[in-house]
Amino acid sequence: MRYDVAVIGGGPSGAVAAAELAKEGIATVLIERNLGNVKPCGGAIPLGLIEEFSIPDTLVEKKLSKMSVRSPKGRMISMEMPNGYVGMVRRERFDSYLRDMAGRHGTEVIEALVKEIRQNGNGYTILLSRDLPPVEASYVIGADGANSKTAVELGFPANELQVIAMQQRFHYCDTLKPYEELVEIWFDGEVSPDFYGWIFPKTDHIAIGTGTEFRKHNLKKLQNRFVEKLGVAEKPYLDEAAKIPMKPRKSFSQEKAILIGDAAGLVTPANGEGIFFAMRSGKLGAQAMIERIRNNLPLKTYEKTFRKLYAPIFFGLQTLQSVYYKSDRLRESFVAICEDTDVQRITFDSYLYKQMVPAPWSVQMKIFMKNIYHLVKGS
Numbered sequence: 205m206r207y208d209v210a211v212i213g214g215g216p217s218g219a220v221a222a223a224e225l226a227k228e229g230i231a232t233v234l235i236e237r238n239l240g241n242v243k244p245c246g247g248a249i250p251l252g253l254i255e256e257f258s259i260p261d262t263l264v265e266k267k268l269s270k271m272s273v274r275s276p277k278g279r280m281i282s283m284e285m286p287n288g289y290v291g292m293v294r295r296e297r298f299d300s301y302l303r304d305m306a307g308r309h310g311t312e313v314i315e316a317l318v319k320e321i322r323q324n325g326n327g328y329t330i331l332l333s334r335d336l337p338p339v340e341a342s343y344v345i346g347a348d349g350a351n352s353k354t355a356v357e358l359g360f361p362a363n364e365l366q367v368i369a370m371q372q373r374f375h376y377c378d379t380l381k382p383y384e385e386l387v388e389i390w391f392d393g394e395v396s397p398d399f400y401g402w403i404f405p406k407t408d409h410i411a412i413g414t415g416t417e418f419r420k421h422n423l424k425k426l427q428n429r430f431v432e433k434l435g436v437a438e439k440p441y442l443d444e445a446a447k448i449p450m451k452p453r454k455s456f457s458q459e460k461a462i463l464i465g466d467a468a469g470l471v472t473p474a475n476g477e478g479i480f481f482a483m484r485s486g487k488l489g490a491q492a493m494i495e496r497i498r499n500n501l502p503l504k505t506y507e508k509t510f511r512k513l514y515a516p517i518f519f520g521l522q523t524l525q526s527v528y529y530k531s532d533r534l535r536e537s538f539v540a541i542c543e544d545t546d547v548q549r550i551t552f553d554s555y556l557y558k559q560m561v562p563a564p565w566s567v568q569m570k571i572f573m574k575n576i577y578h579l580v581k582g583s
Contacts, residue, residue: 207231209493210330210341211311212318212354215243216479217465218347219302220257220486221493226309228494233339234306235330237317237348243295244371244444245479246404246411248387251288252557253480259291263301265407266292271387275539276394276532283548288556290387292406293479314339318348321357327460343496344461345489347482350447352467358458363469365451367399367476370427371413372440379436380410390414391528391535395430397421398529399476403434412436415476418447448476452518457492457507464489470510474521474529480558485510517558 211222214236222234254264269285307313317333327342346354350366374380383405390401398421401414412434414426423445431440449469456468464470465482472481485506492506528538541547 205233205312205337206340206342207233207312208341208497209233209343209345210235210328210339211345211347212321212330213347213349213352213465213467214239214303214313215299215347215349215465215482216302217467217482217486217489218345219299219306220483221345221347221464221490222306222311223302223309224487224490225493226306226311229310230494230497232306232310233312233314233341234303235314235316235318235332235339236303237315237333239300239303239313239315240296241299242442242444243299244369244413244446245295246371246402246413246476247293247295247298247406247479248404248477249291249293249479250556250558251291253483254291257483259293260301263293263298264291265294266385266405268292268385268387268405270385271389273539273542274388274390274392275536276392277536279536279539281539281542283542283552285552285556286549287553292404294406318353318357321354323358342460343493345493346461346463346467347465347486349466350449350469352463354461355453355463355467358461360456360458360463361454363449363451363453365449365469365473366418367415367448367450368418368423368445369399369413369415369448369476370423370443370445371411372427372431372444373409373411373442374436374438374440375409377436377438379434379438383410390430391539392433393532393535394426394433396426398525400529401426401430409441412440413444415448448478450476451522452511455507457504459503462489462493462503462506470514472518472521474525481514484514484558514558517554 208231211218211234222232225232267289269289272282320331322329330339346352388403395401396414399415404411448471450471450473452469456463464485470481471478489506495501528534
C-alpha cells in the first residue's frame with residue numbers, strides 16, 4: 205500500500221507526528237520495530253508538555269515538586285518548585301498510549317524492523333522484516349532514535365556527541381523509602397565523570413541511573429558504584445541501557461524527509477532531557493510536512509522553527525555542562541550555586557515551559573558574580 209508519509213519509529217516523537225498527520229487526513233503509516241519495547245528513560249516530563257498534549261493523570265505516576273542535588277563531598281541542596289511539578293511517567297505505558305492515539309486518528313501501525321530505504325522518483329520504498337510487503341511513501345519522517353537507520357540510509361550528518369546511559373529499576377525498600385516523593389540528582393565523579401546520576405520515583409519502583417560519554421568510561425562500574433553509595437543492598441528487577449544523542453545534528457531536514465526526536469539529536473546537554481523535545485519536534489515536523497504536502501512549502505521550515513525556539517536552551521545547557529561537569533571541584537561549585545533562591549526560581553520557571561525566563565539586571569549580576577567566585581574558589 206502507498207502512503208503519503210511513513211513515520212519510522214514509534215516512540216513519543218514518531219507517535220505524535222503520526223497522530224498530527226492522520227488528524228489532518230494525511231495517509232500515514234507508523235513503523236515500530238518492537239511494540240513491547242521498554243525504552244531506558246527516567247521518564248520525567250515538565251508541566252508544559254502535560255498541558256500541551258493533554259496527558260491524562262492516569263499516565264502521570266508521580267507529580268513531584270521537591271528535588272535535591274548532591275555534590276561529590278556529600279553536600280545536599282534541597283529545592284522546591286513553587287509554580288508547578290515534574291511528572292513521572294513509565295515509558296512502556298506512555299509510548300503505548302501515544303501510539304494508540306495515533307491509531308485512533310487513522311494511522312496504520314506496523315510492527316517491523318526497517319531493513320532498507322530506497323529512494324525512487326515518487327518518494328521511498330521501505331523494505332521491512334518478517335517478510336512483510338514493502339511500504340511505499342512520498343515522504344519519510346525518521347523517529348528511530350540515536351542509532352537512526354533512517355538517518356544512515358538517507359545520508360543525514362552523523363550525531364556528534366552521544367552519552368550512554370544505564371538505569372536500573374528497584375522495588376521500594378527501607379533504603380529507598382525517602383525517595384518516594386523526591387527527585388534526587390548526584391553530581392559526583394564516582395557516579396558519572398561527565399554527566400550525573402539520578403533517582404526518579406514511580407508508583408511501584410525507583411529508577412536509579414547514570415550516564416557518561418559513549419566509550420569513555422565503564423558505565424556498569426559507575427552504576428554499581430552509585431547503587432553502592434546509596435546503600436541499596438536489594439537487586440534490581442530490570443536493567444536498561446541506551447545511547448542518548450546530546451547535540452542536534454548539523455542538519456535534520458531534506459527535501460522529502462526529516463528527522464525528529466533522538467534521531468535528530470534533540471536531547472539537551474547537561475540534563476539529558478529528551479521527551480519534551482521529542483514530542484515538540486514531532487508536532488513541528490508534522491506541521492511542516494502538512495504544509496509541504498498541501499502547499500509545497502519546504503521542509504526546512506521545520507528545522508528553522510525548532511532552532512529558533514530552542515537553540516538558546518541547547519546553547520546555555522551545553523555551556524553549563526562544558527564548564528561545570530569537568531571535575532569534582534567544579535561540580536562542588538555548581539551545587540553550591542544551586543543553593544541560591546534566584547537560581548532555583550529561574551531554573552524551574554524556565555524548565556516548566558521551556559522558555560528562557562528573564563531576570564532583573566541586579567539578579568543577573570549577582571548570579572554572574574557568584575559563578576565567578578565559585579569557579580575561582582571552588583565551593
